[in-house]
Amino acid sequence: MGSLLEVAVENTRLIVLVDDSRTFSMYIGLLLKRMGFDVLPAESAEVGLKMVRVFRPDLVLIDRYLPGGDGSDLVAEIRRDGDLSGIPVVLVSASDESELAEAADQSAADGWLTKPITPYALHRVLSKTLSATDGRVRRRLRCSWNRKVKIEIGDQALLLPAVSLSEGGVYLRHRDPLPVGTEVRLILPLGEGDLPLSGRVIYQKDVFRDSLRIEPGMAILFEDVDEEILLRLRREVSEELAGDLIEEQGQEDILRLD
Structure with a gap:
C-alpha cells in the first residue's frame, strides 16, 4: 500500500471557490471543510479576483462558465499578475473531459475537474496541484469516523473508539497505546458490513506528550489490502464525507460517490 498513514495535524489551508451556483458552492464548500480546508465563495470573476488578491489562498477553484465571461480568462489574469501567478488554479465544469482539459491547458491552469465531482476525484486534483507548494497535503483521503473497532493482539481483544479512517489505515483513541510495530487484527464496522483486516501500529501518542492537538491513541496501517x-x-x-450531502442535493447532480 505504499507510504505510512499520516497523522500529523496541519494548519488549515484556504481555497477560493469561484462559481455562480450557490448550490454548488454550498455543497462543495461543505465537502472541502470536511477535508480540512477553509473556503471563501465568490459568485463572479471580479469578486473572485479581489479575494485572491486580498487573501492569497493556497488554491483557487474556478468554474469555466461565469456571468459575463469565461473562467479561463480569470485563470489567465491570475497568471499575468506576478504576485498571484504562483497560486495553484483548478478549472471546473460540466463540459466534456477532453474539452475541459484543453481549456485548462490553454489557460495555464494547474488542473481540471468535471462535474459531478466525487470526493476522491477532488482529493486527487487537490493533492496533485498542492503537493508542489505544500508538503502538508495528505496522500490519502480520510474522514472523521465515529465507530468502535475491535482489535486483537494474541489472545487479548480490545474495543476502541476510532477517530479517523482512510483507505490506508485508522486512528484509534486509547490512553495506553500499543508499541510501534505491534501486529494486530482488526474488525472494521463498515456501512456495508464488518471488514476483517490485519494491521501494524505505526504511530502512537500517549497522554504525556507535549502536544495536545492529537488525541491519545495510535495509528494502525492496514496490511494485505487487495483491490476489493x-x-x-x-x-x-x-x-x-459526502453521503448526506448527496441525499440533500435533490435534482441537481453536483456530487457522486462512485
Whole structure:
C-alpha cells in the first residue's frame, strides 16, 4: 500500500471557490471543510479576483462558465499578475473531459475537474496541484469516523473508539497505546458490513506528550489490502464525507460517490 498513514495535524489551508451556483458552492464548500480546508465563495470573476488578491489562498477553484465571461480568462489574469501567478488554479465544469482539459491547458491552469465531482476525484486534483507548494497535503483521503473497532493482539481483544479512517489505515483513541510495530487484527464496522483486516501500529501518542492537538491513541496501517478491500474502504470514506450531502442535493447532480 505504499507510504505510512499520516497523522500529523496541519494548519488549515484556504481555497477560493469561484462559481455562480450557490448550490454548488454550498455543497462543495461543505465537502472541502470536511477535508480540512477553509473556503471563501465568490459568485463572479471580479469578486473572485479581489479575494485572491486580498487573501492569497493556497488554491483557487474556478468554474469555466461565469456571468459575463469565461473562467479561463480569470485563470489567465491570475497568471499575468506576478504576485498571484504562483497560486495553484483548478478549472471546473460540466463540459466534456477532453474539452475541459484543453481549456485548462490553454489557460495555464494547474488542473481540471468535471462535474459531478466525487470526493476522491477532488482529493486527487487537490493533492496533485498542492503537493508542489505544500508538503502538508495528505496522500490519502480520510474522514472523521465515529465507530468502535475491535482489535486483537494474541489472545487479548480490545474495543476502541476510532477517530479517523482512510483507505490506508485508522486512528484509534486509547490512553495506553500499543508499541510501534505491534501486529494486530482488526474488525472494521463498515456501512456495508464488518471488514476483517490485519494491521501494524505505526504511530502512537500517549497522554504525556507535549502536544495536545492529537488525541491519545495510535495509528494502525492496514496490511494485505487487495483491490476489493480497497474499494470497500474508499466507499466508506466517500459515504462519510459526502453521503448526506448527496441525499440533500435533490435534482441537481453536483456530487457522486462512485
